[in-house]
Amino acid sequence: MHGPRGQQIAAFFAESLPSVGGQIIPPAGYFPEVAEHIRKAGGVFVADEIQVGFGRVGKHFWAFQLQGEDFVPDIVTMGKSIGNGHPVACVATTQAVARAFEATGVEYFNTFGGSPVSCAVGLAVLDVLEKEQLQAHATCVGSFLMELLEQQKAKHPIIGDIRGVGLFIGVDLIKDEATRTPATEEADYLISRYFFF
Structure with a gap:
């Protein structure tokens, strides 16, 4: 797998459940197959769990686990949820990737990394997630929602597709069931009226 000037692929980045694209749930087995092709080409598979990680999907702590218990990304990026408003991010990787980076001789350096305050915030958030069983709560509340x-879909033809896992839920608004024309104005109204206070 080569680019236009013969470059090889370095990495494939994917949000485990694309959110801004419309709460898309990739079919089971999709990421393992993509990862196989990427790894054969010399790249790594990076799972972005910034919005969907930390139990939001309910059934699993990580959304990439919806692809099967055997699927393990080479790198996982995470943030937002781990800080509950405090700016914290984290990267986890395999030993093979960490050793390959270490072997380059480039020292990892981060001006803002490792703050004791940020680490305390992250640990406190993880404690709350566990003690208050928020992952199970996401499953329960998500199913109810x-x-x-x-x-509501049975009563209102403007509701098209409803999809999601846990508390990662998306609703399509449509003008016509046959053509599935997006109800853009109505969606804009709902977003501005109910989601931004």
Whole structure:
């Protein structure tokens, strides 16, 4: 797998469940197959869990686990949720990737990395996630919300598709069921009226 000037692929980045693209749930087995091709070409598979990690999908702590228990990305990026508003981010990787980076002789350096305050915040968030069983809560509340949304869909033809896992849920608004024309103005109204206070 080579680029236009003969360059090889370095990495494939994918949000485990694309959110801004519309709460897209990749089919089971998709990421393992992509990862196989990327690794054969000499690249690494990077799973972005910045919005969907830390139990948001309910069934699993990481959204990439929806692809199967055997699927392990080479690198996982995470943030937002781990800080609950405090700016914290984290990267986890395999020993093979870490050793390959170390072997380059380039020392990892980060001006803002390793702050004791940020580390304390991250640990406190993880404690709350565990103690308050927020992953199980995401499953329960998400299932309840999906049921309510399905009831609303039966009453309101503007609701097209409803999809999601845990508390990662998306709803399509459409003008016409046959053409599935997006109800853009209505969606803009809902977003500005109910999501931004």
